[in-house]
Amino acid sequence: MIERYSRKEIKNIWEDFNRYSTWLNIELAAAEAMEKFKIIPKGTVKKIKSKAKINPKRILQIENKVKHDIIAFLTSITEKAGKEARYLHKGMTSSDVLDTCFNLQLRQSGEILIKDINILLQSIKKQALKHKYTLCIGRSHGIHAEPITFGFKMLTFYQEFVRNKKRLENSIKEISTCAISGAVGTFANVDPRVENYVAKKLKLKVEPISTQIIPRDRHALFFSTLGIIASSIERFAVEIRHLQRTEVLEVEEFFGKKQKGSSAMPHKKNPILSENLTGLARLIRSFVIPALENVALWHERDISHSAVERNIGPDSTIALDFALNRLSNIVKNLNIYPKNMKKNLDITNGIFFSQRVLLELTTAGFTREQAYKIVQHNAMKAWKNNSSFYRNIVSDKKITNKIPVNKLKKLFDFSYHTKKINIIFKRSLKK
Numbered sequence: 001m002i003e004r005y006s007r008k009e010i011k012n013i014w015e016d017f018n019r020y021s022t023w024l025n026i027e028l029a030a031a032e033a034m035e036k037f038k039i040i041p042k043g044t045v046k047k048i049k050s051k052a053k054i055n056p057k058r059i060l061q062i063e064n065k066v067k068h069d070i071i072a073f074l075t076s077i078t079e080k081a082g083k084e085a086r087y088l089h090k091g092m093t094s095s096d097v098l099d100t101c102f103n104l105q106l107r108q109s110g111e112i113l114i115k116d117i118n119i120l121l122q123s124i125k126k127q128a129l130k131h132k133y134t135l136c137i138g139r140s141h142g143i144h145a146e147p148i149t150f151g152f153k154m155l156t157f158y159q160e161f162v163r164n165k166k167r168l169e170n171s172i173k174e175i176s177t178c179a180i181s182g183a184v185g186t187f188a189n190v191d192p193r194v195e196n197y198v199a200k201k202l203k204l205k206v207e208p209i210s211t212q213i214i215p216r217d218r219h220a221l222f223f224s225t226l227g228i229i230a231s232s233i234e235r236f237a238v239e240i241r242h243l244q245r246t247e248v249l250e251v252e253e254f255f256g257k258k259q260k261g262s263s264a265m266p267h268k269k270n271p272i273l274s275e276n277l278t279g280l281a282r283l284i285r286s287f288v289i290p291a292l293e294n295v296a297l298w299h300e301r302d303i304s305h306s307a308v309e310r311n312i313g314p315d316s317t318i319a320l321d322f323a324l325n326r327l328s329n330i331v332k333n334l335n336i337y338p339k340n341m342k343k344n345l346d347i348t349n350g351i352f353f354s355q356r357v358l359l360e361l362t363t364a365g366f367t368r369e370q371a372y373k374i375v376q377h378n379a380m381k382a383w384k385n386n387s388s389f390y391r392n393i394v395s396d397k398k399i400t401n402k403i404p405v406n407k408l409k410k411l412f413d414f415s416y417h418t419k420k421i422n423i424i425f426k427r428s429l430k431k
Contacts, residue, residue: 014314033197091190109317116324128154136341179210211300223291234281237274254333
């Protein structure tokens with residue numbers, strides 16, 4: 001991922017030095033186990049640790065010759081650690097190191113993403129509670145429907161990211177496995193107890209059966225989860241973009257004093273951060289299909305998945321980390337305009353009370369079809385003539401012959417639409 005969209009903490013996980021350091025930790029953990037089970041001489045690990053150094057440039061130099069990253073790594077370690085290094089990688093295969101390392105990197109990245117979601121949840125929750133009873137219009141098909149509150153709108157996103165957090169936690173568990181089973185996964189040249197030892201030391205689970213590689217359905221779930229989270233980010237971003245349109249302007253991204261909106265038009269304040277999130281979401285989702293296609297490898301292994309994962313591992317997690325943090329900052333600093341929400345509520349002259357009038361007419365004895373026709377007629381007249389829906393209703397003799405005007409007036413009460421908001425908040429925010 002390019003620097004523009006990279007944050008240091010998660011980027012460091014995918015740097016060469018961290019990857020090679022993790023490889024060494026896996027190799028040393030396996031060697032410790034072999035020492036413990038008297039497979040290699042006692043004291044081997046201590047000697048290797050005292051001399052081994054990670055030199056990414058040297059590893060790359062060797063790899064350019066031997067065309068094999070693990071061999072290049074082991075050769076580099078041997079150059080520094082000496083003859084004891086011959087006991088590293090005993091009975092193991094490259095994928096034992098590569099897959100266990102990849103899973104560790106995904107877990108480390110996932111844990112950062114969980115922290116990101118927690119921060120985002122706090123930002124959303126704060127806005128939801130603050131605007132619990134701030135009236136605004138609910139829209140379906142982009143058209144005014146019935147009143148909701150802005151806090152209710154925020155709460156829908158809060159619950160979605162609660163679900164995303166749970167999905168990610170489950171996905172992290174899914175990929176937190178270790179394989180030290182040797183060529184084609186049969187343990188022919190490595191003791192299964194070594195795998196158990198390494199897994200415990202690295203706080204991973206033993207992969208029940210690895211066919212020389214850890215099965216890629218686990219990774220497909222992880223990257224699919226990242227894609228879902230990205231889609232949730234985009235849903236939020238698109239909502240902000242819609243609500244910031246000039247003719248709506250119910251919310252607006254924070255705009256700094258020295259910020260510029262357009263190179264040509266000095267008046268512009270554009271929702272560039274939310275638009276950026278839409279773009280990043282598209283990118284993150286694009287990694288899901290390759291992850292799914294990685295599941296179907298040849299026989300016990302091939303390396304068609306390797307180039308894919310070297311790209312999507314860092315790029316998807318780094319991009320999502322950036323996106324989650326950007327969204328948190330947008331929500332935290334969002335300009336919210338209740339007066340414009342009220343203004344937009346009023347532009348349709350109360351026609352959103354139509355369902356309540358419809359239900360009252362059916363209670364008064366009209367069939368649903370009759371009631372719908374009467375209410376729709378008065379609503380369309382309010383639309384066409386820019387007239388008061390309430391005035392149309394109380395002037396309709398078909399209605400007033402059945403329902404007194406003072407009772408009809410009570411139907412046009414905003415509090416009717418917010419009376420259950422507290423119940424929704426209680427069940428949505430409970431632990």
